[in-house]
Amino acid sequence: MSGSHASDPVAPLPTLDRHTVLLIDDQPMIGEVVRRMVANEPDVDYHYLNDPTKALDKAREIRPTLILQDLVMPQIDGLELVRQFRELDETREIPMVVLSAEEDPKTKAEAFAIGANDYMVKLPDRLEVLARIRYHSRGYLAVLQRNQAYRELAASQKLLADEVASAARYVRRLLPETITEGPVRTDWRYIPSVGLSGDTFGYQWLDQDHFAAYLLDVAGHGVGAALLSVSVLNALRSQSLPGVDFLDPGQVISALNNRFPMEQQGEKNFTAWYGVYHVPSRELRYAAGSHPYALLQTGPSSQDRTLSVLEGDQMVIGVLEDFPYETKSIVVDKYAKFYLFSDGCYEIKLPDNRSWPFEEFLRFMTSLKDGEPVMDRLMEHTRALSGQDHWEDDFSIVEFTFL
Numbered sequence: 001m002s003g004s005h006a007s008d009p010v011a012p013l014p015t016l017d018r019h020t021v022l023l024i025d026d027q028p029m030i031g032e033v034v035r036r037m038v039a040n041e042p043d044v045d046y047h048y049l050n051d052p053t054k055a056l057d058k059a060r061e062i063r064p065t066l067i068l069q070d071l072v073m074p075q076i077d078g079l080e081l082v083r084q085f086r087e088l089d090e091t092r093e094i095p096m097v098v099l100s101a102e103e104d105p106k107t108k109a110e111a112f113a114i115g116a117n118d119y120m121v122k123l124p125d126r127l128e129v130l131a132r133i134r135y136h137s138r139g140y141l142a143v144l145q146r147n148q149a150y151r152e153l154a155a156s157q158k159l160l161a162d163e164v165a166s167a168a169r170y171v172r173r174l175l176p177e178t179i180t181e182g183p184v185r186t187d188w189r190y191i192p193s194v195g196l197s198g199d200t201f202g203y204q205w206l207d208q209d210h211f212a213a214y215l216l217d218v219a220g221h222g223v224g225a226a227l228l229s230v231s232v233l234n235a236l237r238s239q240s241l242p243g244v245d246f247l248d249p250g251q252v253i254s255a256l257n258n259r260f261p262m263e264q265q266g267e268k269n270f271t272a273w274y275g276v277y278h279v280p281s282r283e284l285r286y287a288a289g290s291h292p293y294a295l296l297q298t299g300p301s302s303q304d305r306t307l308s309v310l311e312g313d314q315m316v317i318g319v320l321e322d323f324p325y326e327t328k329s330i331v332v333d334k335y336a337k338f339y340l341f342s343d344g345c346y347e348i349k350l351p352d353n354r355s356w357p358f359e360e361f362l363r364f365m366t367s368l369k370d371g372e373p374v375m376d377r378l379m380e381h382t383r384a385l386s387g388q389d390h391w392e393d394d395f396s397i398v399e400f401t402f403l
Helices: 028-038 052-062 078-087 105-113 125-176 223-237 249-259 358-367 374-386
Strands: 019-024 044-049 068-070 096-100 118-121 182-192 195-207 210-221 269-277 281-287 294-298 305-312 328-331 336-341 394-400
Touching: 019 028, 019 052, 019 125, 019 269, 028 044, 028 068, 028 125, 044 052, 052 078, 068 078, 068 125, 078 096, 078 105, 078 269, 096 105, 105 118, 118 125, 125 195, 125 223, 182 294, 182 374, 195 223, 195 394, 210 223, 210 336, 210 394, 223 249, 223 269, 249 269, 249 281, 249 294, 281 294, 294 358, 305 358, 358 374
Parallel strands: 019 044, 019 068, 068 096, 096 118
Antiparallel strands: 182 394, 195 210, 210 269, 269 281, 281 328, 294 305, 294 336, 336 394
16 A cells, blocks of 8 residues: 655645545445435535445545544455544544444453444434534644644754755855964864854955954854844955944944844844954954953963963944944064853853853863863863753854964
């Protein structure tokens, strides 16, 4: 016996107030009696079959919501037919009420054991027959509609997941190549969350002496957040903010704030950190719009390592027009490491529903031994803290080494 296939056409589901009844009985008289019972019932569609060898094909054709079936028929044993209905994918869940000429506990027990839903000694009163038809049929229709809703939800979730995965691949393709030579070396890790958030980052030489680095995080999740993030990234990469000196971080952040007001971006705002490193003077100038802190790590070994938190202004970008973002600066020691990261790297939900304290994140970043892969260790540690294999927010971190 063949089951249903994904390529088979799917008929529309019947509604909860339509009951399609299939009676299988070799006696036409029984067929006529039942027909008269349901004749004046507008919610019941009645079908009669006196040849049980054609029962499976008939059920496939009309898709009954209830099967009434005799147990004693010359062409095929009634219990065997129940088994066949229960083995077939299309009919496995259809409620079956078996009809018998006598009340035999042994036969009744066997009928229930192989999948019958009810047992009637034929023929009971008309009102009882109608009540059982509607009771079993409604239950089956409710299951069909629930399953259909689950399938539609699963399809919708798969479509959304496919769109998110496609957007994540697109964002990853925009991220920069690592730099392994020159006065500034880079490496990074980027893992999108299940729902894809609005993280992205970049870096580039503005001229032979100035190196720009930036990271931004759009509020919210999904493709919309990612698209806004990409738009901001493109403005920074192409330096397409009119009248802006990209050597001045405060000007850049202020221009982003005016260029991307949240009321024009689906009520989405974002945070961003932008810095420019001047190679000859080793000065790092930076500005930020309420971004998660950047970290500057100095010291030749773990014993005398220090960690500076580079904060910016606390106003998120896109909320208040013409907000004056301040440029700050710090001198960078030779061999210092600089970490630019999103809040997905430290805002970790612990199994007891607490959040990982930022102070513990800082202690972790300073506790690693010389030569340890900081970003990989952080990934492993946060995954262990949360007890999950995925991140609730994008995990984005960039490591810069200043030689």
